[in-house]
Amino acid sequence: MSDLVLYHAPRTRSVRVRWALEEMGLPYRLERVDFTKRPPGGEEFTRINPLQKLPALTDDGVAISESNAIIQYLIGRYGPTDIEVKPDEADYGRYLQFLHFGEGGMTMPVSLLLAHTFLLPEDQRNPALAKWARHEVAKLLKYIDEYGLMDRDWLAAGRFTAADISVVYMLLLLKLIKEFDTAPDTVKAYFARATEREAWKKASAD
Template identity: 40%
Template sequence: MITVWGGQTSRSIRVVWVLEEMGLPYRVRQVDMLAAKQDPEFLAVNPADYIPAIQDGDVVMVESIAIMEYLMARYGPTPLAPAPQDPTFPAYQQFLHLGEAGLATLMMPVVVSRFIAPDAERENWGATWCLQSFQKRLKLVSQRLADSSYLAGEAFTAADISVTYALNLGQRNCGITLGDAEQAYLARTTGRDAYKRAMERSHEGVNT
């Protein structure tokens, strides 16, 4: 049984979504990242104290994209990950990693500035720069969606899971305004049954 350590609106949704798409058994353990004292059992898994993390037998991993790649390679093959020989593979790889390295990571200084920082430090230069950079990199997504329904082509892949999280984060917590093409794209990705199940499981933290 795979254990996912995560939170209700965290990057762990990417992991749970992959698990649901692949039909793999798992359980969710909720982690409160704002708790004054963290769960020792979780810290034994990830002493760096961030989510998501997974336990899969003797395997312990952190970092949402790495976990996604592990699950698809370990329990695949799966349509979520095109083969290296597939013409869609380069775009898949680019957007799989852009969703975190190029988009979601930029939103963290904005989130902590707006919701955690002292009032006088909330509108800081770094957060403003991150917002501007997000908007620039969002153009890569917009350009791709002008030519295809999904980021690797006409088929849904893990790249869409990665980027959907980032777009939702930017829209929900950082005041990012998405265009019609991006909104239609999110309607397609979040309309999937596996996404809906993943959201339910991530909020409930129940066992399979």
């Protein structure tokens, strides 16, 4: 087994990668990144990821970033694993759709809502942007409800997969900024189901 090192801070996208590592049962070492340092994480982390953002993973010294790319890397290199849906399975296209929807489709509205209701100083928040983002987030949640979870416990293949890891992390961000209360009941139940998994509890513990 290679020496897998995950650079991590709580509530960042490194939670996704840690969750996948736990679901796959892979041994790894956790390196906590201190963002109070300048540059963030210190000079050593800058050499791992020049963008100074999380997550980052090294595999015998080879560095890769982007949370969903790391998950795909782990699946490809250390699978087979049940969190992957294979090309010969009926839900393969659906799996890819939601794996990338969790980042590509959800990031802009969720990030704008996060910024303009929570992260930015109040005098820099734009109420119009927050309103637009809240409207877009409501559409995303409706999509997950009506298309993603209709008569399903999980998003693809009748089991928990990396697609769920991708999407549930974004739901976590909404929950953290108290923008999840208006989510459809189906989506709330889905979030609760996912976060009862032992791998999630380990990944999100600290």
